[in-house]
Each structure stands twice: as structure tokens, then as C-alpha cells.
Amino acid sequence: MNLVSTTNVPLATGIYSTTGLIRIRVIQFLPSFSKEKMRENLIYALKKRNELRKITNAYRILHGENDFFPGITIDRLNTTWVVRIYSSSLLVYGRWLVWNLFDICKNSKLGEPQPKRILFDPPEKTGEDKIGFKKKILPIILKRLPPPNWINLILTKT
Numbered sequence: 001m002n003l004v005s006t007t008n009v010p011l012a013t014g015i016y017s018t019t020g021l022i023r024i025r026v027i028q029f030l031p032s033f034s035k036e037k038m039r040e041n042l043i044y045a046l047k048k049r050n051e052l053r054k055i056t057n058a059y060r061i062l063h064g065e066n067d068f069f070p071g072i073t074i075d076r077l078n079t080t081w082v083v084r085i086y087s088s089s090l091l092v093y094g095r096w097l098v099w100n101l102f103d104i105c106k107n108s109k110l111g112e113p114q115p116k117r118i119l120f121d122p123p124e125k126t127g128e129d130k131i132g133f134k135k136k137i138l139p140i141i142l143k144r145l146p147p148p149n150w151i152n153l154i155l156t157k158t
Helices: 035-048 050-055 089-106 133-144
Strands: 003-005 010-016 024-028 059-065 072-077 080-087 118-122 151-153
Touching: 003 089, 010 089, 024 035, 024 089, 035 050, 035 059, 059 089, 072 089, 080 089, 089 118
Parallel strands: 080 118, 118 151
Antiparallel strands: 003 010, 010 024, 059 072, 072 080
16 A cells, blocks of 8 residues: 555555454554565665674574564575564565575575474464454465475464
């Protein structure tokens, strides 16, 4: 959704949620949405983790709002990424981010290795989102996922 001023000047792009506690998550503070800017932000987040990468293989790759990606965190645990999406309204956006991050990591100069496995932690586990991830959203995601050798889904509730 485009966010505009009271004089109808475009200010930002956001994602609206009808079910979550946070109704609008601003994903970009530009007059129009830019995929290139999103990729720049992903690269910037990876570069900020360069020092961590030298001493550990377990850290947070993406810190949600702190890295300009609200509602989504990505942790690296050795050769696995754990993706946490905090609202069902962010599922498509989160999947797009993971795909782009995976693609960016092909560039060995950035130092972040591509994962062997990616786990998605569904929003149902982490909040009061009542949209029905397993029955309504999961079948849609599964139809569009890349080959299953690099993505797994955590489907158990805790």
C-alpha cells in the first residue's frame, strides 16, 4: 500500500494487515517502491555482520525493523537459516526477501555463505494471527516454493 501525506504526496510503501496487532508495517520510506533499494538494504545488513561471521556461525542476519525489514528476522545457525515472519500479511514479502537474500549470497565477496537449508517459522506460532496459516496460506506457499532441497517448514506449534 502507498502511504501519502495529507496533501496526497507519496511518502512510503507499507504492508497492511487485517489480522495482526500492527496494522501497517512500513517497508520503504521512498515515494515509490524500489526493488533495488531493498536489495541494497539486504547487502548493507550482510556487510554489518562481517565481523560476526569471523568468530561465529550463529547470528541474526536480518534484525527486522533495525535493518528496515519490519516483521521479519532471519537467523543463521551454521548452514541453516531460520526465517521468522511475525504476521501472515508478510508471508509473500518474507518469501521474496529470502529469495533475494539467497540470490545475493551467491556473491562470495560478501562473505555470507548460501544456506543448505531454510526453515520458515510460521506467524501462527509467534502471535495472535488467526488467518489460518496451515489451512489457507501454506498450500499457496507450497505451490510456489523452489525445489524442496533447500526449504523446509516448521509446522509444529509450541
